[in-house]
Amino acid sequence: MGKENTEELLALMDSVKAESNAVINGFKKLINVKSALTSQSLLQLKPNYCDRNKCLQCDVGVSLVRN
16 A cells, blocks of 8 residues: 555554564573564574574674673
């Protein structure tokens, strides 16, 4: 329809419960994963940063190393 609903879509994803799978369960041991927005973000970060040992190039990795 040519309309961008980015804010509405982000709000919707933030209101949906996070899925439960092996990757997300692993992250739940380290950080609070409340919504689908967070869990989908983590699913994108894992192969691009975690699996490549690029922790210090990732904001999540840096915050975990600091704590």
